[in-house]
Amino acid sequence: QQPVQSPQAVILREGEDAVINCSSSKALYSVHWYRQKHGEAPVFLMILLKGGEQKGHEKISASFNEKKQQSSLYLTASQLSYSGTYFCGIPGSNTGKLIFGQGTTLQVKP
């Protein structure tokens, strides 16, 4: 039931764009995105609750395709601070627990 993320790793230059995908084998009603810096806890980025919903904060945005059971995270004009591992999380049950994907490591170079 663990969602599958792709790619596993991305290396970018500052200012370049990246897309991280998250796919599930089961129906989704929400997708969560987190970023984790090395040695730190994950930091919440955003939740998408509806099929077709798109959200964004500054130059990081995400979309949720309910029918395709997938979500994509878009990082535009990447900055050095975007480096880290990105996880998508999907609800595991109605208890509110999240099942996280294996993570996508993003490295932004000057």
Next chain:
Amino acid sequence: GAVVSQHPSWVICKSGTSVKIECRSLDFQATTMFWYRQFPKQSLMLMATSNEGSKATYEQGVEKDKFLINHASLTLSTLTVTSAHPEDSSFYICSARDRTTMILDEQFFGPGTRLTVL
């Protein structure tokens, strides 16, 4: 707002000893807290769901008697690793749901506790 703390930040212990990790929601009440374990360069693996005033729900494969969870109040959950062994060395992270915004399923993570068992 929505701050979760963990104590200690790191701990080194001898094999066979028990270690207690605290998870606190500082500015909100959390009826539900979650405990995750993360090995280097791997994803967060949910260990158990901790509910205030009731027994924790453990994920398949997680030993209940080894990882004792207590959720004594709306702001505190503890994880005790009993008879720790080197293979229990890991990064343990808790998260909490704000009872007033539970509908959003948003989880707030603590800073994590790095456990090293010698």
